[in-house]
Amino acid sequence: WKKKKRSRSRERHRKDRRKRRSRSRGLSSSSSPERGRDRAARSRELRRRRDGSKSSVSSVSSPSPPPPRGREEPGQQLSLQERLRLREEKKKQAALMKALETPEEKRARRLAKKEAKERKKREKMGWGEEYMGYTNTDNPFGDNNLLGTFIWSKALEKKGISHLDEKDLKERNKRIQEDNRLELQKVKQLRLEREREKAMREQELEMLQREKEAEHFKTWEEQEDNFHLQQAKLRSKIRIRDGRAKPIDLLAKYISAEDDDLAVEMHEPYTFLNGLTVSDMEDLVEDIQVYMELEQGKNVDFWRDMTIITEDEIAKLRKLEASGKGGPGERRDGVNASVSSDVQSVFKGKTYNQLQALYQGIESKIRAGGPNLDIGYWESLLQQLKAYMARARLRERHQDVLRQKLYKLKQEQGVESEPLFPIIKREPASPSDSLEAQPGPSSEPEAEQDTEAKGEAEGEAVLMEEDLIQQSLDDYDAGKYSPRLLGPNELPFDAHVLEAEEDTHRLLLLRQQLQVTGDASESTDDIFFRKAKEGMGADEAQFSVEMPLTGKAYLWADKYRPRKPRFFNRVHTGFEWNKYNQTHYDFDNPPPKIVQGYKFNIFYPDLIDKRSTPEYFLEACQDNKDFAILRFHAGPPYEDIAFKIVNREWEYSHRHGFRCQFANGIFQLWFHFKRYRYRR
Template sequence: MSDDKDRDRDRNRERDRDRERDRGKDRDRERDRDRDRERDRDGERDRMDRDRDRSEERDRYRGRDKENQRDRERDRDRSKERNKKDRDRSEERDRSRDIDRDRKYRDRSRSRDKKKSSSEKDRSKSRSRSRDKKSSSYKRNRKDYSDSDSDSDSSSGSDDSDYERKRKSSSSTSTSSTSNKESKEERRKRKKQEKKEKEERKARETPEEKRKRRLEKKQRKEENKKSGLDLSGYSNMTNPFNDVNLQEKFVWKAKRDKLIKDGMKPSEYDEKFGKKRREEIQQEIEKAKAKREQREKEKEIWEEEKERLQRMRDMSNNEELEKKEEEFHFIQACKRCESRLLDNRSKPLDYLYRAIHMQSLPFDYRGNRDPVMLIQSLDSTNELEELIEGLREFTYLDNDKSNLEFWDAALELTNYQLQLIESKNNETNNNGNGNGNGSGFGDSTALHHSLTPNIKSILSGKSYKELCDLEVDIIKKLESGSAMNVEYWETLLKHLKMYKASSFLSERFTENLKLKLSEMETEKYLKGVANDMNLPFNSENTDDNNNNQSNTTSTSTNNNNNNNNNNSNYKNKETKDEFDEDNDFEEQFDLEVPLEQKYYAWHDKHRPRKPRFFNRVHTGYDWTKYNRTHYDYDNPPPKVVRGYKFNIFYPDLIDTTKSPQYFVSPSPDNPDTCILRFSAGPPYEDIAFKIVKKEWEKSHKYGYKCVFDDKGVLHLWFNFKRYRYRR
């Protein structure tokens, strides 16, 4: 027996050695395979680097060629521009040369024509001088012997002689201006002669003539100044150019000196070029005035447009401020109602607020009251008036259409209840005073009370939609004139509005109550799911271990059992150490991403709403060699995300044959994250979450789960792949 045991032990040892040898060979083979794979990867990386360097070098050469081509084109354009300028300059030079040649030819022909008449003009000039001398001597002799009357005659005679002398001198100046270019000697003689003649004229003139000449000279100066002022409409002190020398006459001195040297007199130059210059200045000033007026008009138009835009901006700002103020008052009114509900000091308005906002408030069996019964139970005018004031505030501030219909219906029913109570109070007061006629409201409702049973039998038990259809039929009958008893139908229509308002309030309250109860059931289910999710994330591994243990044979000896127990203890210890190393954590995850507002095809039939969810994120420490070196259990490394558990609830899904789907899209703001979007049918909107961008482990062995169960819950559980460094 002992030999058999020894033989079995030896056989087991040999088998273990063979297994260990096979494992060593497998490890060597795997190491060689990893080395070959690493070598191939390095070769591929080197090849990619060489290709990238080659492509960069090629791009660099191409860029350099493009720059050289651009420089050549730029040089070609510059040479073309330079050649064009040289051509234009040569053409301008040839044109100026032709103009100078034509001018010289004209001057030569003009001087030839003028020389012919110069001798005749000189003779006429000498005759006029001798005649002037005789007349002047005659006047001097006559002046000595004449009386005071003859003095005036002599002055008139001198005026005539002066006029004739001026006429002759003007003719002589015209001849001199049309003559050819004079030499310096001739010009000096002519100037000397003119100066001598001017002195003789001044010596011959009488004091009256001298005074008259100076007065005319002064008037001419003033006229020149005024002409400059009238021309521009400005003065030296008042002009938009801030020019203090505006009225001074501009003279082209180089041209004037040249023309005077050529033989033209200064007075002749002023007469010839002054008028032309004044006309040009006048045209320029008119153009400048027109441009300035146009600019002023454009400026006025722009200022008006600016003011209009500013007004529009102010109006939009005021509208935004008004909207913000209304939102603030609405929020304050809602907070007042919520605080009174929480403090157990509720008013009728607060119960109506709870009926319409039941989902956002904690459930209270005593606080959920039917709005119709609540309003009908009020019998005080003060309470009804206070309720009407609060309802009017909510109808003005609340922008939700469905809520606005609720507030309008409640306001209409409250007004009707207030009218009934006031009519009852008036009837009691009138009966106490002994007056049986009643008030005006009582008279108008006398027919109503007689028809009350008939009206109740017609209107009671109908839904809101049926009452709306009945109202349309009654209005059509009254408008067509086919109604026999108009008063009856008007009374029925009046009561119909009250029944319609009460039916709308009751149906809305019932719908909100059902939604609240379904949410409470969903929350209970959520708590159950949360308790189930407190299990370890990879619970499948334990099942695999149990299956492996069950598959082992039971025909081993006690020693084998001991060895197996030791091996299992070693494995459990190893897994425990690994679990202690991992330090897994699970936390609640609700990083929801807002999506763009969509309008679905079923938007009119069903009210869209977002599904409820209960998500968890699986995190832990990655104890790499670096983290073991630099961190410990007291100072752990940063957590890393290892997986997620998504539980999305679709209990009211209309089309249950189509299960919800999920889509993964890249995140636009961060390349290390992605968007996980869940989509289902009506009446649920899409919902999205931002998760870490890593490769998923889609094997059930590693905790992957994607199931849509019978209770309408979509379970999506997954882990990320974990890569271990191996040499």
């Protein structure tokens, strides 16, 4: 029944729709000719009125004399009437356009008018530009009644303003919206200010971070330079130890020995250049530049002087090579060969201050100039003089270092300090000058001035190594092999003089004391052996099989005679009662003994550097993996010594007898091997 009722209502609706459509079609067909005739009449009327308005406007706008001031009211009335007439004409034109427009144009015009009205309304309500484009259908809030005014009656009653009319409420809402808008602008301004301050703080933090990173980078650079310097020194030590030292290694060792209290270098640093070729010296100059960069200003005077001397030696060698080939070396370099020996004799043997005075005198002579002055000769002298000045600086520095170290050694030993090198005092030129000695005159007349001679109160010339050698040769040629007899005036003030009889009596007393005590029969080695044998048990045996080492060159071999140290070693043996030995052996028939540990006692009584502790190195045995090589290294004058031991893991705990110490000239290394227990 319900289905039949629904179908009937649907049929009825369909019939009604068909009737309405047919009626609308009939009306439109009957009214279409009338509507066309009306449109044509309206267009003709519109054209006629336009032509009339144009003629009237032209007549009005035609030039006419201005009316007098006393008759302004008729003109004003005329203009007012004209304006009213134009307004009426405009209204008629608008009405005609409305009559002639199509339905689409009409709809668009009404929508534009409605939008303009809504915009004006929103402006009155205080909406901003960002909310002007919102409509009921197009807004981000999903509000279908956005353009309508919501009235909250309960809130108005609670606030006591429900009696206000709609206009007052709109004004009130407008003020509230304006206040909210101003507050929003303030909040936005504060937010922008906070963002600006935050950006400034971030920028400051970034700058601080950059400064910290720059400081860290600077420290990293310094650490990297220090690391490279230490690596360079380590490479130098390894090359020196292996007997393949380069000149830069010897120079680095020399400059580092100045900071060491016990290391003594007897030769000047420029003596390391003897026997080098041109390519070796060029490599040395590059290595010196690397050391100067790594040390960052430390020892810069030393490296600069060595660079000057090396470059001078390179120039000399190249000149010799060129002269040997008969090429450009024959050309004149400012100093004749016959004069060169005289020039060298002038420069040789002078101190740095004297050479500096010569240098200043030659420079002033070159600046003064003259018609007969040989500039090439004097400039060549300056170049040679720079090398001599560098050698003099290094020589004086070397002698100062030796004096300081000798003074420290004598202070440690309680001996009063004396002059390290002999001093030659020049004899005064005349008896009148006996109160103050002046330095010896130079063979160059231009370098000796009276003002400089008077300014020096006392001159000293330190004997060089060549002078000492020459003095020894002269003494040998003279045949004076016995010590020279000293007079009472030549003895030092603190010297204790003994008569021959008193010296003989003291010698006899010492001999009698030795005969009574018998201590003279026990040497230093016997004392060491006696100390090493203390505490030797029955399960220990003497171990004295030395492992031969390959020939190794020592840098200190020219100063000290290399020798092997004395030693007294013991090997600790015992039984290992494991499961197998417990099963197959007993105390009456024990198992074979195995090595359980070693005790090494190496004697270094004559070690030069008492503060350097001897070291041991465990190296693999190439022949048999079951054994290892234990090598001991101490320093001059002792060579390395090595032993072949069992290759097992050591027990480093002192509770298991481990000992590694150096005391009273004895280096002791005692250790036992680890015992491994079987665990299921």
